[in-house]
Amino acid sequence: MKKxxxxxxxxxxxxxxxxxxxxxxxxIPLTEIQxxxxxxxxxxNLTPEVDTIKLSTTVYVTYSVNTGSHAIYDLxxxxxxVDMGNPFxxxxxxxxxxIQASKLTDGLHILKIRTNTATNSGSIADKVGAEQYVxxxxxxxxxxKEAKNQVKFTSLQVVPEGIKLSWxxxxxxxxxxxxxxxxxxxxxxxxxLVNTTDPYLTTFVDNTYIEGDxxxxxxxxxxxxxxxxxxxxxxxxxNPKVTVKPDRTVDVIWNPSKYPxxxxxxxxxxxxxxxxxxxxxxxxxxAQTTIPFSTxxxxxxxxxxxxxxxxxxxxxYYTYDVKGGLTNxxxxxxxxxxxxxxxxxxxxxxxxxxxxxxxxxxxxxGQISNSFSITPIEKVxxxxxxxxxxxxxxxxxxxxxxxxxxxxxxxLLNKMDIxxxxxxxxxxxxxxxxxxGKVAAIDIYNNLQIYDFKTGAKISGPKFESPLVPMxxxxxxxxxxxxxxxTNYMEQKSLLVAYSFGPNGLDKVNELAxxxxxxxxxxxxxxxxxxxxxxxxxxxxxxxxxxxxPQTFVVENSVKxxxxxIPVAYDYENSRVVAQYQFFPTQEYSYLLDVKTGKQxxxxxxxxxxxxxxxxxxxxxxxxxxxxIDDYILQ
Amino acid sequence: xxxxLLILFILNSVLAEGQETISKLRFGITGGxxxxxxxxxxxxxxxxxxxxxxxxxxxxEFEPNFNFGGYxxxxxxxxxxxxxxxRYYYTGSRLGQKDYSGVYSFDQYLHSHTVGLKMGYVxxxxxxxxxxxxxxxxxxxxxxxxxxxxxxxxxxxNQIDNLKGFSWYALPSFAVxxxxxxxxxxxxxxxxxIDLIKKCKYxxxxxxxxxxxxxxSGLRLTLGLEYEx
Numbered sequence: 019m020k021k022x023x024x025x026x027x028x029x030x031x032x033x034x035x036x037x038x039x040x041x042x043x044x045x046i047p048l049t050e051i052q053x054x055x056x057x058x059x060x061x062x063n064l065t066p067e068v069d070t071i072k073l074s075t076t077v078y079v080t081y082s083v084n085t086g087s088h089a090i091y092d093l094x095x096x097x098x099x100v101d102m103g104n105p106f107x108x109x110x111x112x113x114x115x116x117i118q119a120s121k122l123t124d125g126l127h128i129l130k131i132r133t134n135t136a137t138n139s140g141s142i143a144d145k146v147g148a149e150q151y152v153x154x155x156x157x158x159x160x161x162x163k164e165a166k167n168q169v170k171f172t173s174l175q176v177v178p179e180g181i182k183l184s185w186x187x188x189x190x191x192x193x194x195x196x197x198x199x200x201x202x203x204x205x206x207x208x209x210x211l212v213n214t215t216d217p218y219l220t221t222f223v224d225n226t227y228i229e230g231d232x233x234x235x236x237x238x239x240x241x242x243x244x245x246x247x248x249x250x251x252x253x254x255x256x257n258p259k260v261t262v263k264p265d266r267t268v269d270v271i272w273n274p275s276k277y278p279x280x281x282x283x284x285x286x287x288x289x290x291x292x293x294x295x296x297x298x299x300x301x302x303x304x305a306q307t308t309i310p311f312s313t314x315x316x317x318x319x320x321x322x323x324x325x326x327x328x329x330x331x332x333x334x335y336y337t338y339d340v341k342g343g344l345t346n347x348x349x350x351x352x353x354x355x356x357x358x359x360x361x362x363x364x365x366x367x368x369x370x371x372x373x374x375x376x377x378x379x380x381x382x383x384g385q386i387s388n389s390f391s392i393t394p395i396e397k398v399x400x401x402x403x404x405x406x407x408x409x410x411x412x413x414x415x416x417x418x419x420x421x422x423x424x425x426x427x428x429x430l431l432n433k434m435d436i437x438x439x440x441x442x443x444x445x446x447x448x449x450x451x452x453x454x455g456k457v458a459a460i461d462i463y464n465n466l467q468i469y470d471f472k473t474g475a476k477i478s479g480p481k482f483e484s485p486l487v488p489m490x491x492x493x494x495x496x497x498x499x500x501x502x503x504x505t506n507y508m509e510q511k512s513l514l515v516a517y518s519f520g521p522n523g524l525d526k527v528n529e530l531a532x533x534x535x536x537x538x539x540x541x542x543x544x545x546x547x548x549x550x551x552x553x554x555x556x557x558x559x560x561x562x563x564x565x566x567x568p569q570t571f572v573v574e575n576s577v578k579x580x581x582x583x584i585p586v587a588y589d590y591e592n593s594r595v596v597a598q599y600q601f602f603p604t605q606e607y608s609y610l611l612d613v614k615t616g617k618q619x620x621x622x623x624x625x626x627x628x629x630x631x632x633x634x635x636x637x638x639x640x641x642x643x644x645x646x647i648d649d650y651i652l653q
Numbered sequence: 654x655x656x657x658l659l660i661l662f663i664l665n666s667v668l669a670e671g672q673e674t675i676s677k678l679r680f681g682i683t684g685g686x687x688x689x690x691x692x693x694x695x696x697x698x699x700x701x702x703x704x705x706x707x708x709x710x711x712x713x714e715f716e717p718n719f720n721f722g723g724y725x726x727x728x729x730x731x732x733x734x735x736x737x738x739x740r741y742y743y744t745g746s747r748l749g750q751k752d753y754s755g756v757y758s759f760d761q762y763l764h765s766h767t768v769g770l771k772m773g774y775v776x777x778x779x780x781x782x783x784x785x786x787x788x789x790x791x792x793x794x795x796x797x798x799x800x801x802x803x804x805x806x807x808x809x810x811n812q813i814d815n816l817k818g819f820s821w822y823a824l825p826s827f828a829v830x831x832x833x834x835x836x837x838x839x840x841x842x843x844x845x846x847i848d849l850i851k852k853c854k855y856x857x858x859x860x861x862x863x864x865x866x867x868x869x870s871g872l873r874l875t876l877g878l879e880y881e882x
Contacts, residue, residue, distance in 0.1 A: 032682065036684075036721035036741065039719070039721075039741075039743060040743055040745075040762060040764060041713075041718070041743050041744055041745025041762050041763070041764070042745075043712065043713055043745060043746075043747035043758070043760050044712050044713050044747060045712075046710075046712050046747070046749040046750065046751040046756060046758055047710075047712075047751065048751050048752065049708075049750060049751060049752045050752075051752045051753060051754075053753045053754075139754075140707070141707070141752045141753065141754040141755075142707050142750055142751075142752055142754050142755045142756070142757055142803070142805060143754035143755055143805045143806070144707075144754070145705075145706040145707035146706060146707070146803070146805070148754070148755075148805045148806075148808070149754055149805075
């Protein structure tokens, strides 16, 4: 029995051992697959297409990649190794993200784009996406939030080809385009010069510019917003050379344009003073650089010779403003120009006022004395600068006071508030000064007031009642007589009345009735012989010169001035008067009349509206020229 | 009609020989070789392969395999033996792929413990040989493990699913005994096992309905020793 049990136990142990057997799988054979080595090249396109992303504001960065048959498993953008989140996925192979400059500090950052693609090796790892090619692109990102404010022209240079414009390079990612335009004073000559989407195009040569044209170059940079700048530019036209010939015509020589390819013609035109005759020429032959002008110029005003280069294609008026190309010229010998001038008899000098300064010019020696500055009333017609008959004293308003100074040393005789000032405006019609320091003034209310500037006393003068109105008061050279021109506006007649200064005031000593109201008439005492020179106005540009004896008030001589000629200068030494034609169309000559003989001579045309001084046969004009009148007698 | 005739033949034999029965007990241990249908699981392998993103190959697929067992039988009648039998089967399959980048495998491990009632009828005895017709039927308890592994570089993933199930089987066979000694015989048999009912479920979650079940049906060839008391 025991033997049986042993056998049974043995059997069970055997069975138990055998049931621990289990399926043992075979080895999986190795499949020969070529392990990928170098990743294949892929096509990458970055937008914006710049080497370095420069940010001034928010930018939308697009990364397009063509991996061929290699599937893209993953694509991520990192800014300074910080994951920027899931990119936007566009059309196949296009990914984009937004970089906001406001969230980055100014300076350099790194944008990294990592692309994972399939290897296509066919391996298990490839098929489950565990085997990938990794492409990393690092893109420098330069943040400059102030860049937009730096978009300006950096230079405008004149180069042989034209005007070279340079501007700040805005190669930031939000750049869209530059436009550069030129606006010109020449009608139709404004144009757009540049319109580009290339941020690296930062220079341009404007080869259509011509000299003299006032242009404004404007730069517009379009980005996320826009920035603009503008620069004005003008290149002066070289002034032409003008030669005044003895026959008073002129020859003109000029330089050709630096940019002949842009020039249609050269246009020369004289600018003339009042009553002058202009002349113009257009020269289409660009090789021609000289031309004679046939118009004879006059005396007394400045002429200008304006050269303009006319651009090709321009068919408007040739009157546009240009820089340069203007040469002033005038007839006569040069002297200092003046706004107001006075003869100082006995010194061969002129007392001249110009631009806030009095000076003395000795016309014999050409010397100019030291000047004396004043602050005159701003409005020229209110200045009442005047001198005494001999020129030894002169007066002017300053700070509501009337100053009288000696012309020899600028010393002050006196200054007085002579009244009749409406705030800062003097309400005077006429003022005169005597060589002994008396001042007579008639205000706009027809009140005559007389002051002795030596003593500072006010002298009681005559009163006039309607219809008599005092128009002008002048002292005799010795200062003892005051002659007053009165107008009877009821009878349309005038009176010349003389008063002498006596111990009891002014005494009427003479009276001369004149035939017309003479609103335009003037009179003066001759510093040479003391006679009264009465420029009698008969209306309609009709003047005569009457010589009146100051003692008897008898008209000793009277000379009629031709119609429409106005007396503008009187030579007291030689009793000659220059009369200027002041009617349009004007005449090409003036008249010189000898008051004593009545002889009339046609002389050079007096032009302009400058003041003339006439002494000893020489006429001095405010435009800074003088002529000996006998040299310019025409017939 | 043939089945009816066979049953009548067996019953007639039992009844005819029953009068001469001398009750005996015998024990046997056998080892065998069997094939396994496992058609569902082969289909499962194909499904797995179809779903893989890479090519995979069948390495093993429920190849014919050894099995072991033991039994005891009591001689109810002169030619009729009856008793329990236990057998242990195991098999498995593997599909996978291996290359420079890693290896993938999907393994199925199956083993089954069957307990059945083994009936044998001695058809003839000639000299030291006896010839038997046997029918074995019972329950098979199956353990089924699916093990998928993916290893790429140093990284690996592994998923194991454990299932269990049972099946009713029937194994008709023909056996030959060769009496080596008086009490010890060498036994050989050949038969075909048929799984009649198959059910399986996940061990972790029995609610999941399993539509592909192990099928142990297949040829059974055994060789063993039998000791007779």
